[in-house]
Amino acid sequence: MAKKEYAFYPGCSSQLKASASNYLVSTNAMCKALDVKLTEIPDWNCCGASVGYCEGGELPRIAINARNFAQAETHLPGQDIVATCAACWLGARESKERLDASSQLMKETNEALAAAGLHYKGEVNIRHMVEVLIEDFGYDELKKPMKKSLEGIKFAGYVGCQTNRPFGIDGESFENPLYLDKMVETFGGEALTSYDQKVACCGGALAFSEPEKSQKQIRDIVESAYDHGAEMIVTPCPLCQANVEVYQSEINKKQGTKLNMPVLYYSQLMTIAYGGSAKEAGLNGQLIRAEKLERIAGK
Amino acid sequence: MSNANVQANLSNLARYQNNFLREVEERVEEGHMVKMCMQCGVCAGSCPFGPDWEHSPQKIFMMIRAGKREEVLGSDSMFMCTSCYNCIVRCPRELPITHIMHGLANYAHRLGLAPKGQPTRVFATMFWNNLTKKGRVNELTLTLGLYFKDGLVSGIKTALGMQSIGLAMLLAKRLNPMEIFGGHGVKDLKGFHAIVAKAKEIEDRKKGFTA
Ligand code: SF4
Numbered sequence: 001m002a003k004k005e006y007a008f009y010p011g012c013s014s015q016l017k018a019s020a021s022n023y024l025v026s027t028n029a030m031c032k033a034l035d036v037k038l039t040e041i042p043d044w045n046c047c048g049a050s051v052g053y054c055e056g057g058e059l060p061r062i063a064i065n066a067r068n069f070a071q072a073e074t075h076l077p078g079q080d081i082v083a084t085c086a087a088c089w090l091g092a093r094e095s096k097e098r099l100d101a102s103s104q105l106m107k108e109t110n111e112a113l114a115a116a117g118l119h120y121k122g123e124v125n126i127r128h129m130v131e132v133l134i135e136d137f138g139y140d141e142l143k144k145p146m147k148k149s150l151e152g153i154k155f156a157g158y159v160g161c162q163t164n165r166p167f168g169i170d171g172e173s174f175e176n177p178l179y180l181d182k183m184v185e186t187f188g189g190e191a192l193t194s195y196d197q198k199v200a201c202c203g204g205a206l207a208f209s210e211p212e213k214s215q216k217q218i219r220d221i222v223e224s225a226y227d228h229g230a231e232m233i234v235t236p237c238p239l240c241q242a243n244v245e246v247y248q249s250e251i252n253k254k255q256g257t258k259l260n261m262p263v264l265y266y267s268q269l270m271t272i273a274y275g276g277s278a279k280e281a282g283l284n285g286q287l288i289r290a291e292k293l294e295r296i297a298g299k
Numbered sequence: 300m301s302n303a304n305v306q307a308n309l310s311n312l313a314r315y316q317n318n319f320l321r322e323v324e325e326r327v328e329e330g331h332m333v334k335m336c337m338q339c340g341v342c343a344g345s346c347p348f349g350p351d352w353e354h355s356p357q358k359i360f361m362m363i364r365a366g367k368r369e370e371v372l373g374s375d376s377m378f379m380c381t382s383c384y385n386c387i388v389r390c391p392r393e394l395p396i397t398h399i400m401h402g403l404a405n406y407a408h409r410l411g412l413a414p415k416g417q418p419t420r421v422f423a424t425m426f427w428n429n430l431t432k433k434g435r436v437n438e439l440t441l442t443l444g445l446y447f448k449d450g451l452v453s454g455i456k457t458a459l460g461m462q463s464i465g466l467a468m469l470l471a472k473r474l475n476p477m478e479i480f481g482g483h484g485v486k487d488l489k490g491f492h493a494i495v496a497k498a499k500e501i502e503d504r505k506k507g508f509t510a
């Protein structure tokens with residue numbers, strides 16, 4: 001298999017010692033097994049995330065995304081930009097589509113970029129890591145480096161919002177995307193395909209500002225996973241992962257529940273399936289330990 | 300925003316007289332799409348926090364057409380949008396509903412008409428200021444800032460309440476205590492700031508904001 005190369009946009013949460021550092025660690029291990037070379041976009045900046053609109057407005061938000069595009073275009077020409085974070089992917093792709101659609105906006109954006117001596121030509125392609133896995137590899141290819149099976153573990157595939165809407169993964173439906181379940185099955189796990197909170201919203205950034213309303217969503221997401229017999233939740237989104245894992249103890253404290261469901265990234269599952277260690281999969285970064293996966297890693 | 304600026308902004312609006320729809324079309328992100336709404340009500344059932352809002356997107360769009368300027372711009376509903384994009388993929392008229400909601404929130408915020416102390420408004424402002432400072436979000440100062448937004452005493456209480464989570468994140472190496480001294484950021488900070496300032500200047504000029 002020829003080595004594939006991408007311009008990597010990890011995003012703020014996937015930095016070392018940030019809330020999704022285990023996503024970063026496991027993505028690196030997964031890519032190594034797949035012979036994928038990720039090169040970080042030099043000096044990338046934040047995408048503005050989903051709450052950037054309030055103070056940031058339209059053009060400043062698009063301009064900071066275009067700064068990343070300009071950097072990628074100049075330093076990593078011809079490589080697709082790949083994001084692991086759903087919000088980064090969305091923010092970048094939305095900005096790109098607006099710029100593609102309006103020459104006026106493109107002109108204004110380049111006027112802003114010129115203040116830092118940069119220019120965006122309009123040539124980048126923005127993709128999510130899941131798109132790369134499914135479209136550039138495909139399930140059969142992904143299975144090839146597999147060394148261990150995830151047999152015996154039941155997973156609720158929690159896709160959430162922003163990896164799914166409004167763009168989603170080509171060929172999947174918004175109401176019932178199947179790719180996460182297929183990935184779980186590819187590596188020998190049991191996918192609970194009837195899990196009904198699959199595309200529910202975890203509250204997103206509002207988990208901070210509206211904790212009660214968000215925790216109601218999160219409780220439903222976790223309880224439904226239990227109801228379907230899940231042992232773990234798997235997700236492609238760092239905000240979903242953090243919200244759904246981190247607040248379980250809060251909800252228990254306030255509402256007397258006994259939620260204790262590990263929440264993993266697909267990249268952590270894949271790293272273990274590819275024979276990586278618990279550390280390479282970032283399992284030491286779980287607040288709720290995924291003991292069954294640790295056991296497979298230790299075998 | 301100072302009072303003089305609020306006044307200047309308001310006088311900029313004189314030309315819309317009572318045509319609030321036209322004001323939204325010209326000054327709110329994606330506002331030109333509001334007139335496409337056919338009031339089918341599909342979006343109204345799509346919002347995760349919907350039961351807690353007064354005004355669904357459907358209602359907001361109807362109110363815009365009815366010229367209910369104060370009510371729309373003073374509504375807290377736009378700030379309850381979680382950016383889940385349920386509405387966008389369902390709307391039969393393909394309105395970019397999420398973006399219009401965000402645009403309205405930004406517009407009301409800039410005019411100083413959005414509800415004061417609305418938690419998401421406060422958080423979102425802090426978020427943008429945090430990210431533009433260094434070019435990347437500093438999760439520690441952002442979190443601390445949020446806990447302390449209502450003052451020292453309540454801040455200490457919230458922080459203590461969340462301490463076990465913070466400690467667990469620290470142990471899991473997912474929160475960096477050193478971030479308080481700086482942390483992650485872009486190297487070309489000067490260039491980054493220049494881009495943000497220039498973009499803001501262009502947008503303000505275009506939309507008639509004076510601050
Ligand atoms: S779904 Fe679309 S057309 Fe229907 S009420 Fe909402 S915005 Fe209007």
Ligand code: SF4
Nearest residue numbers: 346380381383384386
């Ligand atoms: S994106 Fe916002 S407006 Fe649309 S359904 Fe979700 S919460 Fe409602």
